[in-house]
Amino acid sequence: MTSLLRILRFTRALAPLYTAIIVCSVLTAVAGLAVPFLIGHATDTVAAAVGGDTATGSAVRTVVLIAAAVLLAELAVTVISNVGGWFGDVMSNRMRTILSVRYYDKLLHLPQRWFDGEITGTIVARLNRSITEITNFTKMMSNSFASMLITTAAVLAISAYYAWPLTVLLLIVFPVYVWLTSLTSVKWQRLEGEKNEQVDIASGRFAEVVGQIRVVKSFVRERGELEDFSRRFRSTDATTRAQSTHWHRMDVIRRAFLNLIFFGIYVIIFVRTVQGGFSLGEMVLLIQLMSMAKAPVESMSWVIDSAQRAIAGSKDYFRVMETPVDPRTAAVMAARPEDARDAGHADGTAGELPEGSDGGTSTALTIAPVAGAPVVAFRNVSFAYEDGEDVLHGIDFQVERGEKIALVGESGGGKSTIVNLLLGLYEPRAGSIEVVGRPSADLPLDQLRARIGVVFQDASLFSGTIRENIAYGRPEASEEEVVEAARRANADTFIRRFDGGYEQVIGERGLKLSGGQRQRIAVARAILKDAPVLVLDEATSALDTKAEIQVQKGLEQLMAGRTSLIIAHRLSTIAGVDRIITLRDGNIDEIGSPAELAASGGIYAQLLALQSSGDSRRLARFDITG
Numbered sequence: 145m146t147s148l149l150r151i152l153r154f155t156r157a158l159a160p161l162y163t164a165i166i167v168c169s170v171l172t173a174v175a176g177l178a179v180p181f182l183i184g185h186a187t188d189t190v191a192a193a194v195g196g197d198t199a200t201g202s203a204v205r206t207v208v209l210i211a212a213a214v215l216l217a218e219l220a221v222t223v224i225s226n227v228g229g230w231f232g233d234v235m236s237n238r239m240r241t242i243l244s245v246r247y248y249d250k251l252l253h254l255p256q257r258w259f260d261g262e263i264t265g266t267i268v269a270r271l272n273r274s275i276t277e278i279t280n281f282t283k284m285m286s287n288s289f290a291s292m293l294i295t296t297a298a299v300l301a302i303s304a305y306y307a308w309p310l311t312v313l314l315l316i317v318f319p320v321y322v323w324l325t326s327l328t329s330v331k332w333q334r335l336e337g338e339k340n341e342q343v344d345i346a347s348g349r350f351a352e353v354v355g356q357i358r359v360v361k362s363f364v365r366e367r368g369e370l371e372d373f374s375r376r377f378r379s380t381d382a383t384t385r386a387q388s389t390h391w392h393r394m395d396v397i398r399r400a401f402l403n404l405i406f407f408g409i410y411v412i413i414f415v416r417t418v419q420g421g422f423s424l425g426e427m428v429l430l431i432q433l434m435s436m437a438k439a440p441v442e443s444m445s446w447v448i449d450s451a452q453r454a455i456a457g458s459k460d461y462f463r464v465m466e467t468p469v470d471p472r473t474a475a476v477m478a479a480r481p482e483d484a485r486d487a488g489h490a491d492g493t494a495g496e497l498p499e500g501s502d503g504g505t506s507t508a509l510t511i512a513p514v515a516g517a518p519v520v521a522f523r524n525v526s527f528a529y530e531d532g533e534d535v536l537h538g539i540d541f542q543v544e545r546g547e548k549i550a551l552v553g554e555s556g557g558g559k560s561t562i563v564n565l566l567l568g569l570y571e572p573r574a575g576s577i578e579v580v581g582r583p584s585a586d587l588p589l590d591q592l593r594a595r596i597g598v599v600f601q602d603a604s605l606f607s608g609t610i611r612e613n614i615a616y617g618r619p620e621a622s623e624e625e626v627v628e629a630a631r632r633a634n635a636d637t638f639i640r641r642f643d644g645g646y647e648q649v650i651g652e653r654g655l656k657l658s659g660g661q662r663q664r665i666a667v668a669r670a671i672l673k674d675a676p677v678l679v680l681d682e683a684t685s686a687l688d689t690k691a692e693i694q695v696q697k698g699l700e701q702l703m704a705g706r707t708s709l710i711i712a713h714r715l716s717t718i719a720g721v722d723r724i725i726t727l728r729d730g731n732i733d734e735i736g737s738p739a740e741l742a743a744s745g746g747i748y749a750q751l752l753a754l755q756s757s758g759d760s761r762r763l764a765r766f767d768i769t770g
């Protein structure tokens with residue numbers, strides 16, 4: 145319940161809509177309650193006329209007037225409940241917008257570590273379910289149940305006026321019904337949780353399989369994946385059977401109890417009428433009122449049910465919303481008010497994107513480098529991904545302005561981890577990192593990352609056009625700048641060969657391009673970003689020789705005049721750098737120029753020897769090809 149209240153507080157911006165819905169519900173209830181009174185009055189009029197107490201003519205006039213009044217009341221119910229329904233639709237959709245935008249906003253604030261432990265499809269499935277269940281519940285509440293509850297409260301008051309035993313019986317119904325329903329719900333919810341877990345896992349896998357369909361196909365794993373998927377869904381069939389059996393068994397008990405109570409109610413009404421306690425009109429009025437009170441009781445189990453789903457959904461929702469954000473990412477998002485961000489984290493006011501928001505522009509470098517300081521410095525950095533053994537031990541090196549440094553070491557030796565730390569994706573466990581002479585931990589993340597251009601092994605493009613991908617880091621770049629970057633990345637020629645040219649759509653993660661083409665677009669993207677520090681993490685290792693040569697041309701343009709940290713997979717590339725750092729088991733082994741290290745007998749010298757002896761297998765252990 146508290147989590148539902150939190151949702152209300154969270155969506156405070158919708159307060160005017162909530163008010164409108166409540167007003168409509170009250171009006172609907174009032175207009176609806178007028179009907180049994182009118183019918184009761186008509187009954188008395190008819191009875192009097194039939195009994196010969198009043199003249200037929202005037203009785204006819206009265207009943208026709210009453211019928212007209214019923215018509216008006218019912219028309220009012222029709223119109224007002226539809227207006228309320230409209231507000232309900234708008235409200236629940238805006239609620240969905242707010243909850244979804246906030247969730248996404250939150251995810252974008254979470255540290256890399258959080259994502260390491262999650263599966264994309266599962267995150268998405270959970271988001272969809274929790275938000276759907278929350279909004280479904282609020283929609284149902286606003287579309288019908290609110291006015292039903294108000295009606296019930298009124299019925300209780302009215303019946304107390306006519307005959308208190310009726311009120312007592314009705315008052316017994318509610319708590320017992322809620323109690324029986326919540327008994328059902330505990331088990332029901334547990335089973336529902338089991339089903340959701342299976343569905344979430346299956347959906348996560350589904351998304352992964354679709355994303356890597358080529359691997360699935362090449363290993364002929366379609367059948368296996370399908371079986372796994374269907375097994376998980378089939379397991380929900382059995383759970384549903386148990387769940388439904390339990391629910392319906394309990395519903396029989398609940399409803400039988402309700403029927404029994406209504407037996408008592410009818411006995412009281414009928415007997416009292418026969419004994420002259422009620423007029424015929426009052427009897428008709430009370431029977432109608434009682435059945436009006438019955439509707440919310442009957443839908444109670446359904447309401448409690450969906451309330452509980454909504455509660456479960458909002459718990460899931462808030463569990464993610466309560467994950468501690470990466471404070472540095474949060475600072476970046478908060479510092480850019482013009483950006484597409486939710487203005488009201490804490491105060492819960494806004495939750496939608498401002499109109500005309502274009503997703504922000506690239507960052508200007510406002511923090512000046514410290515004169516004479518190395519561009520990048522690792523000071524005795526140790527790091528572990530999880531609690532346990534360190535992946536890096538006391539890493540200490542610095543890179544001067546304009547210098548090109550290569551990192552060499554066994555596969556899994558921690559080269560990419562150094563890149564991750566440099567980008568501020570993780571914090572060192574011990575030691576510190578300096579960028580342009582300033583502690584990296586003190587630099588705002590946008591200032592830090594705007595200084596570092598990265599080309600990864602996997603180009604990681606987005607669906608959309610080639611132009612959008614090149615301009616990803618600088619959406620405001622001009623057409624000329626995009627073309628110039630592509631030209632320097634050796635990509636312009638192949639881009640122009642596409643029918644769509646720069647507007648060519650390249651499919652999810654750029655799947656419609658070859659590896660070499662993708663990588664050249666990634667290089668163009670880095671050229672356009674124009675960061676002073678460049679990191680190449682095996683940028684060409686996934687490519688064949690011809691594509692590699694094409695990408696290498698672009699990379700040379702990119703590296704020109706830039707401080708570069710290169711993890712290369714080819715010794716020929718490494719030979720051209722200023723200094724080489726070799727890593728062994730997460731420790732720095734040697735640092736020196738290629739000539740020095742070639743003579744020192746260390747890892748680099750061994751690699752050179754392996755290369756001349758043609759031992760490609762042992763070279764591969766160092767992520768190196770000959």
Ligand SMILES: Nc1ncnc2c1ncn2[C@@H]1O[C@H](COP(=O)(O)OP(=O)(O)O)[C@@H](O)[C@H]1O
Pocket residue numbers: 260529530535553554555556557558559560561562767
């Ligand atoms: N996200 C992660 N979570 C946990 N361990 C990781 C993660 N990324 C890499 N590792 C581990 O850290 C070590 C270093 O990996 P990495 O820096 O990628 O090596 P390299 O790039 O030199 O091949 C490896 O043992 C790897 O298993």
Ligand SMILES: [Mg+2]
Pocket residue numbers: 559560561681
């Ligand atoms: Mg690596």
